[in-house]
Amino acid sequence: MSNTRTVWGRGLSTIASDGTVLDAWFAEVGLDEPDAAAEAPAWGAATGPDDRRAVVVEPVELTIDLDAPVGSTVDAYLRLHALSHLLVRPNGLSLDGIFGHLPTVAWTNAGPMLPTDAARLRPWLQRHGIQVQGLDKFPRLTDYVQPQGVRIADPSRVRLGAHLSPGTTVMHEGFVNFNAGTLGASMVEGRISQGVIVGDGSDIGGGASIMGTLSGGGSHRISIGARSLLGANAGVGISLGDDCVVEAGLYVTGGTKVVLADAAPAPDGGRQTVKASELSGADGILFRRNSLSGAVEAVRRTGVGVTLNEALHA
Secondary structure, three states, rough: OOOOEEEEEEEEEEOOOOEEEEEEEEEEEOOOOOOOOOOOOOOOOHHHEEOOOEEEEEEEEEEEOOOOOOOOOHHHHHHHHHHOOOOOOOOOOOOOOOOOHHHEEEEEOEEEOOOOHHHOOOOHHOOOOOOOEEEEEEOOOHHOOOOOOEEEOOOHHHHHHEEEOOOOOHHHOOEEEEEEEEEEOOOOOOOEEEOEEOOOOEOOOOOOOOOOOOOOOOOOOOEEOOOEEEEOOOOEEOEEEEEEEOOOOOOOOOOOEEEEEOOOOOOOOOOOOEHOOOOOOOOOOEEOOOOOOOEEEEEEOOOOOOOHHHHHHO
C-alpha cells in the first residue's frame, strides 16, 4: 500500500513571450487522483494569446507528490492552491525549492506578465486600462481563490497559499503570508508570518507580529493556541498555548527573561526567572511588563483567554 500523498489540479497557466511560466490557476483541485471519467473543462475563449500582455494562456493538468520538493512553477502554484483550498494545513506539505520556481511577476489587473514586457508595453497597457499593481513572486489570494466564510478587507495583504478557515476576519492592516493562517474563526489585525498557525477563536491585535522562519533563519514553527490574545503592537517569537494573553506593546522572544510572578520563591529567596522559550506552548499564561520594575512577567490565569464577537465572525 502506497504512503504517497498526492494532490491534483486542472486549470490554466500563463506563459510569457520568452517561455517563462508566470502562474497557474486551478479551477479544480483535489486530493489523491482525479476521476478519470470526468470531462476536462471546456475553456473556450479563456485560452490562447493575449497580445496586450505578451502572454499565452494554456490548459494545464497535473498530479504531484505533496512530500516531494517543488518541481516547477505549475507544481508550486498547485501547492499554494491546496493550502488556500484548505486541503492541507500550513507546514503539512513540502515547499522545498519554491522560491527558485516562482519568477518575479508584474501583477496587473488583467493578469500576470513579465516585468520587462510591462515596461516595454506601457503605452499599450495604459490604452487598455491595464495597471501594474505589484512586482512579486506571490500573487494575491483573492485573484485565485475566494475562501468561503472569510472576510478580507485589503486583498493586497493576503498572499496565495494563505490558509484561512471559515469565520476568519482579516482587517485592513492584517497580513497573512503563504503557508500560514487560521484553523478556525479568528480576528487578524496584525501579521501572521510564513509557517505560523493561529488556533480557533484567537485574536491577533492591531500591529501585532508573529515571528516566522523566512527572515530570521530559525527552525521553530510558531503556533498560537485557541482563544488566545496577542495585544495591539505586541509580538511573539515563541508559541502560545490555549487561553493565553500577551499584553499590548510587549514583544516576547525565546531569549526574553521572564519572571514567574506567582511562583514560589527561588532557593535564594529571589523571584524565579526563566527564558521565555521554556514557556513556549504552555496554556493559560498572561505575559505582561511590570510597570514599576520593567521586568517581563508570566502569570498563570484561568478561564477563557478571549471571546470573539459571534455576530462579527458568523
